[in-house]
Each structure stands twice: as C-alpha cells, then as structure tokens.
Amino acid sequence: GLNDISVKGLANKTGNERFAYDSYRRFIQMFSDVVMGLEKNKFEYVLEKIKESKHLKYDFELTANDLMEVIEVYKAFYKENLGQSFPQDPRVQLKLAIEAVFKSWDNPRAIYYRRMNDIPYDWGTAVNVQSMVFGNMGDTSGTGVAFTRNPANGTKEVYGEYLINAQGEDVVAGIRTPEAISKLAQDLPSAYDEFIKISNILEKHYKDMQDMEFTIEEGKLYFLQTRNGKRTAQAALQIACDMVDEGLITPKEAIKRLDAKALEQLLHPKFDETSLKNATKIGSALPASPGAAAGKIYFTASAAKEAHKRKEKVILVRLETSPEDIEGMHIAQGTLTARGGMTSHAAVVARGIGTCCISGCSQMEIDEENKVFTLGGHTFNEGDYLSLDGTKGDIYLGNIKTVPASIDGNFGRIMAWADSFRKLEIRTNADTINDAKMAKEFGAQGIGLCRSEHMFFQEQRIHNMRKMILARNEAERINALKALLEYQREDYIGLYTIMNGLPVTVRLIDPPLHEFLPKEDSQIELLARDMNMSVEEIHYQCDLLKEENPMMGHRGCRLAVTYPEIARMQARAIIEAAIYVKNSSKIEVTPEIMIPLIGEIKELQYVKTEVVNEITKVLEENNIDNIDYKIGTMIEVPRAALLADEIASEAEFFSFGTNDLTQMTFGLSRDDSAKFLDSYYSKKIYESDPFSRLDEHGVGKLVEMAVLKGRSIRKDIKLGICGEHGGDPSSIAFCHKLGLTYVSCSPYRVPIARLAAAQAALEE
Ligand code: PEP
Ligand code: MG
Numbered sequence: 001g002l003n004d005i006s007v008k009g010l011a012n013k014t015g016n017e018r019f020a021y022d023s024y025r026r027f028i029q030m031f032s033d034v035v036m037g038l039e040k041n042k043f044e045y046v047l048e049k050i051k052e053s054k055h056l057k058y059d060f061e062l063t064a065n066d067l068m069e070v071i072e073v074y075k076a077f078y079k080e081n082l083g084q085s086f087p088q089d090p091r092v093q094l095k096l097a098i099e100a101v102f103k104s105w106d107n108p109r110a111i112y113y114r115r116m117n118d119i120p121y122d123w124g125t126a127v128n129v130q131s132m133v134f135g136n137m138g139d140t141s142g143t144g145v146a147f148t149r150n151p152a153n154g155t156k157e158v159y160g161e162y163l164i165n166a167q168g169e170d171v172v173a174g175i176r177t178p179e180a181i182s183k184l185a186q187d188l189p190s191a192y193d194e195f196i197k198i199s200n201i202l203e204k205h206y207k208d209m210q211d212m213e214f215t216i217e218e219g220k221l222y223f224l225q226t227r228n229g230k231r232t233a234q235a236a237l238q239i240a241c242d243m244v245d246e247g248l249i250t251p252k253e254a255i256k257r258l259d260a261k262a263l264e265q266l267l268h269p270k271f272d273e274t275s276l277k278n279a280t281k282i283g284s285a286l287p288a289s290p291g292a293a294a295g296k297i298y299f300t301a302s303a304a305k306e307a308h309k310r311k312e313k314v315i316l317v318r319l320e321t322s323p324e325d326i327e328g329m330h331i332a333q334g335t336l337t338a339r340g341g342m343t344s345h346a347a348v349v350a351r352g353i354g355t356c357c358i359s360g361c362s363q364m365e366i367d368e369e370n371k372v373f374t375l376g377g378h379t380f381n382e383g384d385y386l387s388l389d390g391t392k393g394d395i396y397l398g399n400i401k402t403v404p405a406s407i408d409g410n411f412g413r414i415m416a417w418a419d420s421f422r423k424l425e426i427r428t429n430a431d432t433i434n435d436a437k438m439a440k441e442f443g444a445q446g447i448g449l450c451r452s453e454h455m456f457f458q459e460q461r462i463h464n465m466r467k468m469i470l471a472r473n474e475a476e477r478i479n480a481l482k483a484l485l486e487y488q489r490e491d492y493i494g495l496y497t498i499m500n501g502l503p504v505t506v507r508l509i510d511p512p513l514h515e516f517l518p519k520e521d522s523q524i525e526l527l528a529r530d531m532n533m534s535v536e537e538i539h540y541q542c543d544l545l546k547e548e549n550p551m552m553g554h555r556g557c558r559l560a561v562t563y564p565e566i567a568r569m570q571a572r573a574i575i576e577a578a579i580y581v582k583n584s585s586k587i588e589v590t591p592e593i594m595i596p597l598i599g600e601i602k603e604l605q606y607v608k609t610e611v612v613n614e615i616t617k618v619l620e621e622n623n624i625d626n627i628d629y630k631i632g633t634m635i636e637v638p639r640a641a642l643l644a645d646e647i648a649s650e651a652e653f654f655s656f657g658t659n660d661l662t663q664m665t666f667g668l669s670r671d672d673s674a675k676f677l678d679s680y681y682s683k684k685i686y687e688s689d690p691f692s693r694l695d696e697h698g699v700g701k702l703v704e705m706a707v708l709k710g711r712s713i714r715k716d717i718k719l720g721i722c723g724e725h726g727g728d729p730s731s732i733a734f735c736h737k738l739g740l741t742y743v744s745c746s747p748y749r750v751p752i753a754r755l756a757a758a759q760a761a762l763e764e
Contacts, residue, residue, distance in 0.1 A: 652717070
C-alpha cells in the first residue's frame with residue numbers, strides 16, 4: 001500500500017521522486033478498478049487529458065510534479081464516484097484488496113469460465129500476498145511476460161515481450177509497443193541470461209510450458225509468477241510430442257495433461273486472430289456446435305440454398321430449425337437460432353454435420369416473415385454479413401476472415417497413445433454416409449446411434465415420409481412405406497459397407513411429430529396433389545397430429561405400437577441390407593436394432609415380436625437359416641431405468657439416451673431450457689447445463705441403477721451411451737467409471753472421446 005505520507009518516504013528512500021509518485025498514481029488507479037469496480041478507462045481518460053494539456057505522448061514523460069497533479073485529480077474522482085476518500089490506512093487497503101480477490105470467484109466471467117472448464121464452485125480461490133518490486137525505477141528497470149514455448153504453434157523458443165521503465169499493466173495496456181524478449185539480451189544482458197536460465201529450470205521442474213511474469217528492478221531480476229501456459233490446440237499437441245521426444249515426459253503424462261475439449265479447435269475453421277481483434281461482438285448464446293463461420297444472412301433454407309448456388313457464403317438464421325432446414329444447414333457456414341438448447345434439433349444436426357451453430361439466442365428478436373432480426377442494438381436484413389464463433393457462442397458484426405482446420409502428424413501420434421490406454425470403445429452417432437465416413441476417419445469403432453428418422457431429410461424423402469405420417473388408413477400407410485423401404489435398404493447397405501464389419505446400431509424411427517409435419521404452403525400443396533387430398537384435408541390431418549407436448553407424445557416405440565408396419569418395414573430393410581452386403585462384399589454385419597423410448601417391458605415385447613417376425617419372414621424369403629442380429633433398447637425414460645432388470649430380460653443391449661433421460665428426470669424441456677438457465681448459473685442453482693454435462697448426482701444415479709440392474713439379469717449385456725453427453729469429457733469419465741462398453745458421439749467429437757476415455761482410464 002501507499003498513501004500520502006508513505007509516498008514521500010518512498011521518494012526519499014529511493015531518491016527517485018518521479019518513481020514514487022508514478023507508483024502511487026498506478027496504485028490508486030488499479031485499486032479503484034480491481035477493488036472498487038471503478039472503470040479503468042475513466043482514469044486513462046483523466047491521464048490522457050493531463051498529458052494532452054502538457055503536450056506529452058508517453059506516460060513516462062510525466063514529471064514528479066505532473067504525477068502529483070494526476071494523483072490529486074484521481075483522488076477527487078475517486079471521492080466523487082464512491083462517496084468516500086481514497087483509504088489511507090494500509091491495513092484497510094490490504095483487507096479490501098484481499099476481499100476483492102475472494103469476491104472475484106463470484107463474478108460472471110468466473111462463473112462462465114468454471115462452467116466451460118468443469119470447475120466446481122466449492123473449490124474456491126486463494127489469495128497471494130506479495131511484496132512489490134518495481135519495474136518503473138528507470139532505464140535499468142522493466143517488466144515483461146514470456147512463455148517457455150510459443151503458445152500459438154508450440155515451437156521450442158522463449159516467446160514474449162517486455163517494456164523498459166514500466167509496470168506489468170503497461171505491457172497489456174498496449175499504450176507503448178512492447179519489445180520482443182530477445183531484445184532484452186541487448187538492453188539488460190545479465191538479467192536476460194538469468195531469465196533464460198531460470199525459465200529453463202522452471203520448465204524442467206513443472207515439466208510443462210510455463211507462462212511467466214517478471215520484473216527487473218534496477219538490474220535485478222524477479223519472477224512474479226509462473227504457471228502452466230494456455231495454448232492453442234495445435235501448440236498443445238506440438239509441445240506434448242516434443243516433450244515426449246525430449247524425454248521430459250512419458251506418453252501417459254502427455255495424454256493426461258491435454259485438454260480434450262480443445263481438440264475441437266483443430267477440426268473446425270477458426271477466426272483469423274488479427275481480424276478477430278478488430279471485430280465487434282454483439283451478443284452470445286449457446287455454443288451448440290464449434291467452429292467459426294462468416295457469411296451473408298438468410299432466413300430460410302431455400303434462400304440459403306439459392307445464395308449458395310451463387311457461390312455466396314451463408315449464415316442461416318432461424319427461430320428454430322426443423323427437418324426441412326437440413327440442406328440449408330448443410331451448405332451454410334453456420335446456423336444461428338433464437339430458440340433451442342444444447343440438444344435441440346439445430347444443435348444435434350449441426351454437430352453431426354460438423355458445421356458451426358449457436359442456439360438459444362433469446363436476446364435476438366427475429367421476424368422470419370419479414371426477414372429481419374435485431375441483436376445487440378443492431379438490425380440485420382437478408383444479405384447482411386454476420387460472423388459466428390460456435391466454439392464460444394459469440395456473435396460478431398460483419399464478415400470476419402476465417403482460417404481452415406488443420407491436423408498434422410502430431411494428431412495421429414496422440415490418438416495412437418490415447419487408444420493404447422483407453423478401455424471404452426468409441427462409436428459414433430451417424431445417420432448418413434458422409435457422417436459415417438468422417439467418423440471412421442476420426443477413429444470411430446462403429447455406429448452407436450443411427451437416428452433413422454434423420455435419414456429422411458432430403459426434399460423427396462421428407463415428402464414421402466410425410467405421406468406416411470399423414471396417411472388416413474393402413475393401406476395408405478403401407479403404400480407410403482414402400483418408398484421408404486427402398487431408401488432405408490440403400491442407406492443401410494451404405495452404412496454397413498463403410499463400417500466394414502464394425503457394429504451398426506440402428507434405432508427405429510423416433511420422430512417428435514412437430515418436427516416432421518409440413519409447414520410451408522408449397523409443401524402442403526404438393527402433398528395434397530400427391531395424396532389426392534385437398535389442402536384443407538392436409539391441414540386437418542396435421543391438426544389431428546398436433547400435440548401439446550410432442551416430446552412426450554406419439555414418438556419412439558409408441559409410434560411402432562400404433563403402426564407396427566413401420567417397425568416391420570425397418571426391420572426388413574435392416575436385415576435385407578445385411579444379407580446383401582454379406583453376399584456382395586463378404587462383410588459380416590451384426591445389426592443392432594434399437595427400440596427407443598421404452599418405459600414398460602410390454603412395449604418392448606410387443607415391438608420386438610413384430611421385428612422378429614418380420615426378420616423370420618425375410619430369412620425365409622432368402623432361404624437363410626440364420627443371421628446374427630441383436631435387439632436392444634434405449635434407456636431414456638426414467639421408468640425404464642427403474643425397471644432395467646425386467647427390461648434386460650428382453651434387451652440384449654442398453655444404450656442410454658441421456659438427452660431424453662435428462663429432460664424427463666429434471667422435467668426440463670431440452671428445447672426451451674436455454675431461455676432461463678442463465679439465471680440458474682448466476683444464482684448457482686446449476687453449475688453447468690445438464691444437457692451438455694451429465695448430471696451425475698441425479699440422472700447419473702438412474703444410469704448407475706440401470707447398469708447394475710441390467711447386469712444382474714444379463715451378465716454380458718452391452719452398455720453404451722448415445723445422448724449428447726457421449727462426447728463430453730467429464731461425462732465420458734463417468735461412463736468409464738460405470739464400466740460401460742462404449743460411448744457414442746457425433747463424428748467430430750470422436751477424437752475428443754478417444755482422448756477423454758484414455759484420460760479417464762489413466763486417472764483411475
Ligand atoms: C437421447 O434421448 O439421448 C437420444 C440419443 O435420442 P434423441 O436425441 O434422438 O431423442
Ligand atoms: Mg431420445
């Protein structure tokens with residue numbers, strides 16, 4: 001602490017009046033900002049005004065007398081804004097400063113950071129009290145920040161910058177341009193040599209890249225702090241591989257310390273750093289699917305497709321997405337929705353195809369009809385530019401330059417190490433040939449969830465799917481199913497061929513009906529023509545199918561109970577495709593047929609019987625005695641978890657559908673929770689989004705119970721997870737602990753899951 005009296009002592013003792021008063025004005029400024037919450041900029045403004053009046057450019061040109069003047073203005077400003085004088089008692093100064101550090105644990109940035117990094121609230125924070133050293137004592141003093149390796153690309157070189165005659169905050173403030181650390185060898189050679197020597201010792205000691213802050217006070221070097229440095233994903237892999245090659249760490253240690261989530265950075269485009277620095281952020285929402293995207297705004301999938309044909313880059317902006325948006329999402333650089341959570345249609349689909357998506361942006365006011373929305377005080381029309389950072393959930397004005405994804409040899413090395421340690425199998429959630437190919441390249445060991453309703457997203461297919469949904473009677477439905485059978489058989493042949501003998505789990509159709517009903521007039525007219533119905537009749541049929549709670553409505557196995565012909569069609573397609581692939585390509589497949597949304601053993605028995613009977617028919621028609629297949633179920637309704645022992649008597653495998661299991665256990669809509677969860681975070685009721693990170697405490701209990709009950713009846717039951725949590729590192733660690741067979745996640749998360757599974761095994 002400094003006050004009006006001790007500042008004089010400091011000046012006398014050091015014989016450097018300018019230094020003493022510069023330190024005092026810095027202290028008032030920093031204390032007011034960090035401890036009292038007065039905006040730093042306001043003080044900078046005062047300082048600028050005084051410099052201007054004296055025709056000075058740099059802070060260090062201010063004399064001791066100038067600084068005394070600054071201090072008086074600062075103190076007056078402090079009193080005016082805070083209604084009390086700047087405290088003169090050093091004990092009061094210290095106490096308030098310590099309290100400020102503890103309080104920082106509760107600020108919104110810290111809450112956000114903890115949520116992103118899985119840090120529990122109850123860890124709390126610590127306070128270090130250090131004596132001051134001064135880099136502002138003249139030309140043999142200075143201060144800087146440096147890393148032992150390059151944090152952007154991992155190159156082994158000391159990387160950093162410093163300023164002579166300055167304190168730490170000047171380096172970051174950017175008022176003077178700092179020098180590259182290598183120049184310190186000329187300015188203050190002995191301090192530089194010592195700095196290099198100590199930084200080597202620190203890196204060897206901590207066995208990790210260090211981020212160090214130092215000050216030189218009249219030629220003497222002080223280290224203020226050292227910590228493991230933050231780095232890009234590319235640098236993280238480079239450093240890990242180099243350190244293994246240097247013999248500093250083992251592959252096990254390398255794997256343990258990598259940040260699995262950060263791998264996503266490597267697989268998606270990101271913003272060019274320099275362009276991002278000049279960008280204006282206008283809002284943020286849920287980081288539903290990672291990557292950076294910039295393009296022109298379009299409000300419908302069809303307008304987006306037209307623009308794409310004109311070679312424009314497109315951002316699709318929707319209130320929420322539905323199956324007819326899929327092609328638009330596919331060609332768009334990114335998708336932004338006003339509604340929906342981390343497991344909403346937009347989020348799940350975007351993650352599957354690997355494009356950027358920000359969902360649940362409730363600050364946005366969107367008028368889809370008039371093609372306009374407002375956000376952060378700006379109004380956007382069709383064709384305006386917008387940029388999205390799906391990794392962080394940040395939304396920017398304009399067209400920010402992006403740089404493409406890049407993976408190199410280090411990635412393969414790290415993945416091979418991870419595979420040698422992990423016990424969990426990693427499968428993928430894939431519904432299309434492209435998803436499956438991508439996932440296989442990323443190392444997926446099979447398909448853990450093929451959402452078969454997602455196979456009908458193309459224009460013609462969704463039309464036929466709707467004909468089936470809207471059929472007025474069984475005959476019409478069976479007719480519509482004929483077209484779907486052709487698609488299904490062809491798709492399964494494709495998936496089996498790509499997976500080349502690896503397991504493929506197909507889930508029977510599970511369409512929340514509100515996602516599939518036609519909305520646009522043109523689609524309704526087409527259906528009316530094709531189904532020999534009037535437009536009114538189509539509207540009438542749609543009205544009949546409308547539900548108050550579609551997520552708890554006529555979906556999952558309930559659809560197969562009402563219309564078993566749908567399940568029969570799918571069973572036929574799954575098995576006919578397996579026979580075809582076996583005969584034509586000699587690929588042995590063991591299809592795993594998964595029945596969704598079971599809550600009652602009799603539901604499972606009913607649907608299973610239909611499926612088995614149809615399979616028997618197919619085998620007879622093809623003169624085949626037997627084919628390997630498994631029938632299992634999803635555990636996604638709490639009742640199924642409670643009665644998992646009964647269910648295991650009929651199911652050969654369980655796959656935990658933790659999206660619905662979370663929705664129904666919390667009684668929290670997966671599509672609407674984004675609207676109010678922020679209050680839950682700020683009030684510390686929830687520390688994380690239960691749809692992103694599995695709630696071990698509650699939902700996890702149901703999962704654990706179902707695992708134990710399932711195994712008690714069927715010892716070798718295959719157990720997996722296919723909710724979005726299957727790609728989340730902390731949830732994967734939980735799955736490892738429960739001894740699940742596999743986790744299944746979207747293709748771009750497969751590498752993350754491989755690494756996280758290895759980390760979980762090593763942690764054990
Ligand atoms: C789930 O509920 O976790 C699941 C995988 O199914 P869907 O997301 O398709 O409802
Ligand atoms: Mg589900």
